[in-house]
Amino acid sequence: MNIKVSNIKNLRDPQCINCFQCISSCPVEKVLSYGKIKINKEERKRYIIILITIIILAFGLLGYNNLIKNKLSNETNLLSAKESVAVTNIYEGDPKVAKGISDGSYTGSSDGFKGKTVVKAIIKDEMITDIEIVSYDDDKIWFDRAKKSILVNIIENQDTDIDIVAGATHSSVGIKNSVIDALEGAK
Numbered sequence: 027m028n029i030k031v032s033n034i035k036n037l038r039d040p041q042c043i044n045c046f047q048c049i050s051s052c053p054v055e056k057v058l059s060y061g062k063i064k065i066n067k068e069e070r071k072r073y074i075i076i077l078i079t080i081i082i083l084a085f086g087l088l089g090y091n092n093l094i095k096n097k098l099s100n101e102t103n104l105l106s107a108k109e110s111v112a113v114t115n116i117y118e119g120d121p122k123v124a125k126g127i128s129d130g131s132y133t134g135s136s137d138g139f140k141g142k143t144v145v146k147a148i149i150k151d152e153m154i155t156d157i158e159i160v161s162y163d164d165d166k167i168w169f170d171r172a173k174k175s176i177l178v179n180i181i182e183n184q185d186t187d188i189d190i191v192a193g194a195t196h197s198s199v200g201i202k203n204s205v206i207d208a209l210e211g212a213k
Contacts, residue, residue, distance in 0.1 A: 122185045124152050127212045134208025138200025139164045145204040149212065154181055157205060164197045172197035180205055 065073070127149045135144040141163030148156040157177045162169050172194035179188040186206050190198035 122183075123206075123209055124149050124154050124184065127152060127209065130212070132208040132212040133160065134204045134206065134211055136200050136203030136207055138162055139168065139196035143169075143197070143200035143204045145201065145208060147205055147208040147212075154184060154205075154209075157181065159201075162197075162200070164200065168194040169197045172201055176201045 129150050131146050131148045133144060133146050135142050137143070143162045143164070144160040146158040146160050147154055148158070157180060159173060159177075172191045175191045176188065176198050180186055180202070186202055186209070188202065190202065
């Protein structure tokens with residue numbers, strides 16, 4: 027097979043077809059053998075350390091992945107809890123943007139990233155008590171990212187002069203301007 031076995035300790039060559047003719051034709055006895063590879067203590071330690079490192083890295087990545095999933099799940103649950111809290115418990119100052127608006131629900135729309143965003147603002151006692159998303163055309167992942175921050179901030183601050191969400195700028199502006207449109211239509 028023309029494999030130079032004299033230069034290597036363990037043969038792992040793609041040309042080897044496991045015919046073992048090299049063993050029977052070797053002129054020096056007991057030089058070539060087949061079977062279990064003999065590894066000295068230093069090599070064994072090195073392989074064990076590499077194996078343990080790989081296992082630790084694998085479990086570390088799996089743990090990190092689960093941590094991220096749990097964190098996202100907790101943020102979603104926190105958002106749901108914040109949205110369900112009565113606004114009178116959150117905001118104790120004078121109403122700003124809803125001042126002079128009668129109780130009721132008011133619909134407004136504005137352009138988002140890919141099209142119209144429509145919201146319904148619920149006003150009670152001259153305060154924004156809830157904001158519902160009626161429809162939107164933006165990508166769900168980006169819209170949800172903007173929605174969870176923008177709606178809570180408008181209700182908590184009773185103001186539409188709030189920061190937009192980085193990475194979801196157009197969706198944030200669409201939601202914010204839809205609320206402004208709803209409030210202006212109510213006046």
